[in-house]
Structures are given as structure tokens and as C-alpha cells.
Amino acid sequence: MTEEAGTQSPRRLEAFSDGVFAIAATLLVLDLSIDHLGAITSNDQLWHALGSISDSVLSFVISFLLLCMLWMVHASQFEHIRRVDSTVLWLNSLRLLGIVLIPFTTTLNADFGDMLIGRLALPLNFLCVLVLGWVLWQYVAKRSRGLLDDMTDAEVRQSGRRAFGALLAGVVVVVLAPFIGSWAFLAFAVSPLVGTALSRLGLRSRSG
Amino acid sequence: MTEEAGTQSPRRLEAFSDGVFAIAATLLVLDLSIDHLGAITSNDQLWHALGSISDSVLSFVISFLLLCMLWMVHASQFEHIRRVDSTVLWLNSLRLLGIVLIPFTTTLNADFGDMLIGRLALPLNFLCVLVLGWVLWQYVAKRSRGLLDDMTDAEVRQSGRRAFGALLAGVVVVVLAPFIGSWAFLAFAVSPLVGTALSRLGLRSRSG
Amino acid sequence: MTEEAGTQSPRRLEAFSDGVFAIAATLLVLDLSIDHLGAITSNDQLWHALGSISDSVLSFVISFLLLCMLWMVHASQFEHIRRVDSTVLWLNSLRLLGIVLIPFTTTLNADFGDMLIGRLALPLNFLCVLVLGWVLWQYVAKRSRGLLDDMTDAEVRQSGRRAFGALLAGVVVVVLAPFIGSWAFLAFAVSPLVGTALSRLGLRSRSG
């Protein structure tokens, strides 16, 4: 074995993580149910029943798309990670702990969206996952010779800036959520813009 | 890295998608339950109880097979996709959003199959997934040099026609469902025929 | 593409199937619950409550191990399958349909083990999966040049005999289940013996 002792291929970590992301994303649908709405005997009543769970549906869509986004961050990070050590395995486990909590915090958000705790649970959950993703990337970047494939230093920095941009957007959501509720998640949509802005700043300062 | 910047291997996307398809397909079975039918003390009562959930069983079988078909479309598309960019990742996420909704629309179909909305929920859900699959294929075909492996233009067109045939069948189901309910899904069974027909038309017009 | 048109790598089929097997096996545990047993306030009551679900636990263990066995048959078949066509994809989908039904038939078996239908549901379910596995193998063996890797004819026949041995054991379980209940599944344990016996008969008749 020419690889550094105590490290292993990220293949299993990726398969385990993909499974956890996929299951968490699919469990979200279990919250969509109109069973508790009593007898429904006409089209109008059914339409009304579906309307009455529109909050749950919105929560479901938002959480699903955010889970997909967190998965994309994970996938694009590990695209460059060639080996993992036990620190990476544990950081990834904590990150997945945050992922499996999302169906629970989504329920809180759907059921108690009119209370402060209900509004903050989901944004804080996402922020934790983003922070752990950022910490993981800082760790592998520091030890880059062992764990990363041959990225240039500029590429490593750009990737770090992108993770940091997502993290900033996460903070913005937490700050906005108490006031505007789920709409705060639109801040994530701007996150690439934030990342691009930071990235240009970086290029300018490097070429300047 | 000789690959185009901003693209990555579809390996993780495939693993995540396979997970979501597999879980959605397996969650369908949770709807099969005879717990709510009260005490069952004889073989006859059990047989009767099983008979009374035959609508649920039919819904389950149809949704399971349609999920398998949607998975096959996905698998055969990505058999030719060599790299994915962020547009593909997001289109795929929306497609998976449609997939995880299927257990919910299946329940609507089983419980409210005698109402218009109940009849349309599942066909519309499938149609959305097919449309997103078709859009994704149009996108990668346009950018074919970067994302597809070395298919000839004829092969790309044929593959697009096949996706379009499935899409047409989806429209037919939506149109038929209000009148004949779940039997409308038989239109999917004819879908390969539609694709073959279109494909021959294409060949004739090309050689003509 | 040097591969035969209309075929694809079995990689995605394997990932999808592994997901379905894994989820079906894990969902079984959702049946283990002591919530319905009322308030439990002492060690003795808890011990008694656990004892009262011993039938469910036995059903769970049997179904889990049989699912593992069916997965092994699947894995060892596809170890030799190099390409799949649409017939294989559909046969595999039907086989997975049988797999996801197992949590349901397990519940029937646990709750109505004293009735004929309850006793037959699980054995019949397993038999169907075994039959579909055997049909799939017959199909790929017939078209062996295209779909199988380079097995000798003797190896293909031996593999077919092993699948047939499992299938025979499945029939034996169905026949025995009405009389001896879950103990009938012990017949699966003898299945390798059956296979070996058939295999020796085959060798003798060939050398004779």
C-alpha cells in the first residue's frame, strides 16, 4: 500500500452519505398527509383539504431543495477528496447527523411557523450542516497533500470561498427567519452570487 | 484536470438518484395495511379484508411499475452522460422532487379515485417527471460536446424522440384519467410503440 | 460503442436493487413495537411485554434472513451478467416488486399466523421472487453471448441448477407452511443440499 497509513478511499463514505441524504429527502414526504382532515366526500372538500396543507407542502419543497443543495456541496467537495482519515470520517458523521435531523426541524417549521423557535429550527439546522461542511473543507485543505487530488492552491482557495459564501447565506437566513419566515431561504438562491462576488474580490486582490 | 471547469462526474448524482428512486418505491408498501379493518378472527374475514384493500394494492402495483419505468428512463439517459454541470444537478433535483411526491399522489389516487383531483394527481405527477427528464435531455444534447459521450447525432436524436414518446404517453394518460381512472396508465405500455413510430418517421424524413 | 445496441451496464440496476433490498430489510423493524401494550412501569412488565411480541420478533428475524438470502441469489447472478437489456430490466423490476411486498406479507404472517392465508402469504411471496430470479437467469443464459461474461456452458448450467434448487425449496416451504407454520422456512436451510444433490446428478449424467 503506497497510500498514507490510516487513510482510506472516500468511496464508502460517499455511498453511506448518498444513502443518508436520499433517505432524509424521501422521508420528508411522510409529513404530507390529509388523513387527519376527516371524511372527504366531494371534489371541493378534497381541494380544500389540499389547500389546508399548503404550508406543509411549502415546507416540504423548501427542505427538499435545501437538502439537494447541501448534497451538491457535499458532492462537489468530495469530487476533489482522494483519501479520507478518521477526522474526516467523524466530521462527516456529524454533518450527516445534521442531515437526518432535517425531517424533524421541517415538521417544527411547518407546524409552528408562527413561533420564534419554529421559525429558527430549520435555518439553524441548515447553518450547522454548512458550518461542518466548511470545517471539513478547511481541514482537508490544510492537509491537502495527503487527502486532496492535484488542485492548484488557487482552486482550493476558490472552493473554500464558495463554501464560505454558502455559510454566509446560511447566517443571513437565520437572521431574517424570525421576521419573514420561510421566505428567508431565498437568500440561499443568492448564495452563488455571493460566492461569485467573493471570488472576484479574490481574483482582483491576487492580480492587484 | 482536463475536464471542463464547473462539471463533475455523474457518479454521485446517480447514486443519490438511485437511492431516492429505491426509497420512494419501497415507501409505497407502507400504504398497504389492514390494521384499520378491526378484529379479524377467521380465514374468511381475512380474505375479505384483503379484498377490501384491492384498490390500494392496484395503486401500489401501478405506482411501483411506473417508478421503475421512470428509473429506467433516468438510467438509460445517464448511460450516455459523461459529465454534469450545475444546471443538470438542479434539473435532476426537481425531477427527484417529483419522484418523492409519488407515494403521496399514490395515496390520493387510492383514497379518492372517484373524484377528479384524485384521478389526476398521479398522472400529473408522472407527467411532470417526464417533462423534466425531457428538458434535461434537451439541455445535455445542446451542450453535447461537453456532457455526452461520443454518440452520433442520429443516436442523440433517437434518444430525444424516445423521451418525447414517453412524454406524449404521459399527456395521453392525463387526458384519459378523468374518464377511465387507473386504466389510463396502460397508455404507458404503448409508449415504446409511440417512440418506435416517431423514430421511423424520423428515419423516413431523413432518408427522404 | 462496441456493445450491442439496446443494452446497458448493470451498474445502475445493481445500485437500485441494493437500495430496494436494503430498505425492505430495514423497514421490517418498524413492526417491532411495544407501544400498543399500555403503560409499563416495572422490569417484569417490560420483560413480559417483550415476550408478548416474540412472534413478531421471530417473523422479523426469518424475513430479514430470507431477504438476505434473496439478495445473495441476486448478487451472485449479477456477478456474471455483463450487460442488461430491457427484458432484464423489467424482470428485475417485477422481482423487486416481490421484495417490497415482503414487509407487508411479514406483517400478515406475524398477525394471522394461525390462519391459512396468514401462513401462506410469506412463503408464496418468497416463491414468486425465486421464480422470477430463475426466469431471469434462464433468459440471460439463452442469450448468453450478449449478456453474460465468459462462463463455460457447464458453469451456466450449474448456476441454473442452483437457482432451481432454491426454487424447489420454495415450493417445499409453501407445501409445508399450512401444517407447521414458520418452521417450514427451515427448508431453505437445506436448499444448498438440494442444489448440491442436483449438481451431482448433473455431473453423473454428463459423464455417463
Place this chain on the structure above:
Amino acid sequence: MTEEAGTQSPRRLEAFSDGVFAIAATLLVLDLSIDHLGAITSNDQLWHALGSISDSVLSFVISFLLLCMLWMVHASQFEHIRRVDSTVLWLNSLRLLGIVLIPFTTTLNADFGDMLIGRLALPLNFLCVLVLGWVLWQYVAKRSRGLLDDMTDAEVRQSGRRAFGALLAGVVVVVLAPFIGSWAFLAFAVSPLVGTALSRLGLRSRSG
């Protein structure tokens, strides 16, 4: 086929196991629910409701991290296993049986943490998985030429000692759990220390 007859690549076993681990870990979150706590109409009540499920949350976090640890042991073992035979497949199935039981024993631990059986269920469950992992490693180490890749004998012994260290920690948890409850799982945190200690003893006795 140059490989030993009756063996196969561990790829499918790994995919199946990763799926089972991922689902068991994600199902844990289904126990987190505040639905049974009645109407919640203020922030204070919600905060109180969340406080009242803190035992469940602690059980969830402990079980999730222990599942991750058991997964790591599995992943690091199979990093070196090049081929698997039917004995390995069955030992692995029994190990996964232990894994899918963890959501059930976690519920017992959360609901009946004040009773002996409630306290012992989860530690005993983990111990069984560790024992099976250790047995599996002993088996492949004995047959090392066929199943393991080219590890030196010293590496094989070190790996066995690490598995034995985890197993000892498992025994310590079972012994401590009746007295100190969930805190006993901290013994797992010391497990690497135990392993390191044994490993140094081993080195000393070898060099001595």
C-alpha cells in the same frame, strides 16, 4: 475467471451494507416527535415540549454516532477484503440484522431508561454487532490468502487488535450501563485508547 471458485467481489455486499446502515441511522429520527404532547400555542410551551423529549434526543444522538462508528469499523475492514465467500456473506447478514435492530433498542432505551432491561438493550445490541465484526475479521484473517489483499501479517494482527479493543469497550459499556445508563457509552470514546494500548503491548512483546 482466475479468482477462487465460490468467491465474489465485495462491491455488492458493501453497497447493500451501506444502504442498511444509512437507513437504520435515518429511521432513528422518526422517534423524535412532539405530536403526542397536545396543543402547543406559545413559544414557552414549544420550548417546554422540546425539553420534555430531551431524553429521546440524547438517545437519538448516541445511537446515530454509535451507528456511524459501527459503519466505520465495517468500512475499514472491507477496505482490505478483496473477495468474499458465502460464510462472509452470512456473517455480514447477521451483523446487519444487529444494525436494523438498533432503532428498536434505541426506543427501548429512551422509553425505559429507568429499568434494567431498557438500559441493557442498546449496549447488548451494539456488543453483538461488535462480536460479529470481530468473528468476521478472524475468519477472513485465517483464510487471508484468498480473501484479503496483500496486508503483512503484522497489519492483519494490528487490525484484529483494533477490533478486539472495540469489543472490550462494548463489554465495559454492558457492565456499566445498569449503573450509569447512557453515559456508559463514553467508554466507546476511550476505545481507540484501548486499541492503541493493546497495539503497543503487541509491538513490545514482538520486539522483546
